[in-house]
Amino acid sequence: MNNHQLELARQLYRDGHLFYCTCSTLLESLKSIDLSTLKPFSPGQPEKFAAFLDRVIGFE
DSSP states (O other): OOOHHHHHHHHHHHTTSOOOOOGGGHHHHHHHOOGGGOOOOOOOOHHHHHHHHHHHHTOO
16 A cells, blocks of 8 residues: 555645655755745535535435
8 A cells, every 4th residue: 555645745745735855855845945835725615525425325
């Protein structure tokens, strides 16, 4: 099984939402990051997921 937390961190980094590092790259990362380049993460839409579950389970 893969490390899903690391996969998620890498994708969010590629999308511009966060910076991540490992213990060995922490110092260099802290010296070089520009927090002003981060993009805000869009709020979720839980009602869409709830509606999907309702349809799958048959509550509509």
